[in-house]
Amino acid sequence: MKYLKSIIAVVIFLPMLQAGQAVAAENSAHGGDIIYTKPLQSVTFSHKSHVEETGLSCDLCHAGLFEMQALKIQGKSNFTMAALAKGEYCGACHNGTMAFASTTRCASCHSGVKGGRLAQNHE
Amino acid sequence: MKPTNIDLAALANEGVENVAMKDRRHFLKMGLAITGVFAGGTLFSAVSVANKVFASPAEFADKYPYKPHYSMIIHQDRCIDCERCVAACAETNHVPHEGYRTRILQRDVPDAIGQKREFIPVLCNQCNLPQCTRVCPTKATYKNTSNGIVMMDTSKCIGCLTCQEACPYNARYFNEERQAVDKCNFCFDTRLAKGEKLTACANACPANCRVFGDLSDPTSEAYRTVHQIERAVWVLRPEAGTKPNIFYTKG
Numbered sequence: 253m254k255y256l257k258s259i260i261a262v263v264i265f266l267p268m269l270q271a272g273q274a275v276a277a278e279n280s281a282h283g284g285d286i287i288y289t290k291p292l293q294s295v296t297f298s299h300k301s302h303v304e305e306t307g308l309s310c311d312l313c314h315a316g317l318f319e320m321q322a323l324k325i326q327g328k329s330n331f332t333m334a335a336l337a338k339g340e341y342c343g344a345c346h347n348g349t350m351a352f353a354s355t356t357r358c359a360s361c362h363s364g365v366k367g368g369r370l371a372q373n374h375e
Numbered sequence: 376m377k378p379t380n381i382d383l384a385a386l387a388n389e390g391v392e393n394v395a396m397k398d399r400r401h402f403l404k405m406g407l408a409i410t411g412v413f414a415g416g417t418l419f420s421a422v423s424v425a426n427k428v429f430a431s432p433a434e435f436a437d438k439y440p441y442k443p444h445y446s447m448i449i450h451q452d453r454c455i456d457c458e459r460c461v462a463a464c465a466e467t468n469h470v471p472h473e474g475y476r477t478r479i480l481q482r483d484v485p486d487a488i489g490q491k492r493e494f495i496p497v498l499c500n501q502c503n504l505p506q507c508t509r510v511c512p513t514k515a516t517y518k519n520t521s522n523g524i525v526m527m528d529t530s531k532c533i534g535c536l537t538c539q540e541a542c543p544y545n546a547r548y549f550n551e552e553r554q555a556v557d558k559c560n561f562c563f564d565t566r567l568a569k570g571e572k573l574t575a576c577a578n579a580c581p582a583n584c585r586v587f588g589d590l591s592d593p594t595s596e597a598y599r600t601v602h603q604i605e606r607a608v609w610v611l612r613p614e615a616g617t618k619p620n621i622f623y624t625k626g
Contacts, residue, residue: 292457292581357490358582364456364494366481 282310283322287363287371290326294368295361297342317344441523443589445501445561445620447577448600448608452625453584454479454494463579467565468557474548476559477576496584498576499546499559500611500619501525507538507547516556523620524563529555543615561587590620600624 283299302308314320318341325331325341336343336354342361346354363371456479464476477498484491505525508516515531516538518524532555539547539556550557561567562574571578577587588597601608601622608624 292455292459352489358453358455359492359494360490362455362457363492364479364481365458366456366479 285371286322287368288323288326289368291332293365294363294371296363296367296371297361312345317341439591440503441519441521442591443522444591445522445524445567446588446590446597446601446622447498447561447574447620448586448588448597448622448624449496450582450584450586450625451493451495451623453582454496455582456481456494457581459579459581460496460576460585463575464559464562467562467575469552470557471550471552474550474557476546476557495623496576497544497546497611498621499525499542500544500617500621501559501561502617502619504616504618506541506543506615506617510537510541512537516558519563522563524561525558526560526563527556527558529553529557532556543612543617544619597622 281299282303285299286297288295288297302313303310318325331341333354335341336346339347343354345351348356352360458479460477461475461479464470465472468476470476477496480495480497482493482495484493501524503523505516505518508514508518508525511517512535513531513533515528515533517526517528519526534549534554534556536549536556539545539549547556547558549555562571562576566573566575566578573587574585577585586596586600588595590598590601592598593602606624606626608622610619610622612619
């Protein structure tokens with residue numbers, strides 16, 4: 253009887269636990285959303301749209317362009333639109349040929365103060 | 376208190392026949408000079424009207440009722456909602472957290488191709504025919520006769536909030552500290568009167584989204600943006616008929 257209870261517990265709760273982990277993993281799969289707040293608020297980078305929907309490989313950005321550590325790039329003083337326009341950072345792909353140029357469609361990436369707040373509330 | 380009985384049917388029609396001759400003349404004068412530009416129609420018609428009525432652009436500029444005729448052109452697609460303008464405005468004009476003189480609206484279009492979101496900065500439109508000043512019972516809010524800015528005399532404001540109701544742009548809030556309605560005045564007291572050329576918001580914008588200028592000066596960027604026909608220029612809520620001085624464009 254004693255064993256039966258623990259077996260039932262394992263049978264019932266273990267899948268629930270695993271399901272919970274799976275959901276958490278799905279939310280942050282491939283790095284999740286990165287919300288940049290410097291030099292200004294806020295820019296949303298979606299790993300989902302870049303990796304899952306567009307099918308880009310991790311190496312495309314994470315071999316020299318961006319480090320694995322999220323938001324580390326914000327510490328650099330030239331992490332600006334001017335640098336992007338010269339082909340640095342996001343501008344390496346967002347140059348008008350590979351992807352839409354960084355000088356167009358501003359609010360596609362810039363989610364603003366409102367976007368940053370929304371993302372915080374979801375966390 | 377006993378409710379007053381008002382016989383609505385017997386109320387006098389407030390139609391144009393009751394407008395004083397002087398007011399009517401004034402209105403017509405404004406209409407002739409400005410209707411084309413501020414009617415909220417396309418700028419094409421504005422320019423053609425201007426060309427019909429006036430011999431040269433210089434003469435047209437002369438007909439702007441204010442000098443300087445302050446205006447703001449908002450390049451809507453450049454706004455990224457960083458809200459540096461909102462912060463700069465709050466700091467310059469001591470706007471409390473719960474109030475606003477300028478805000479950024481967001482419009483989402485999930486079905487759109489490409490960009491699915493846009494931000495729209497809004498502020499007082501400094502209308503040429505402001506409804507707020509018309510309804511104010513104490514003349515606490517008024518149109519400055521030299522530069523056209525809709526201003527507040529806080530000492531006269533009784534906080535009835537009728538102006539808030541009348542404003543088609545929702546540009547007014549009640550300031551608890553001042554016990555008066557507060558609104559954008561193009562930073563007149565805090566910056567322009569001190570010799571600054573730009574409002575705090577235009578000065579703070581990193582994307583040059585807000586172009587502040589003098590519409591009566593044909594060399595100003597504001598004038599040149601409004602008086603061209605290659606790119607659409609529009610106003611918000613033209614149906615309100617208040618002839619706003621905040622123009623919107625893209626590009």
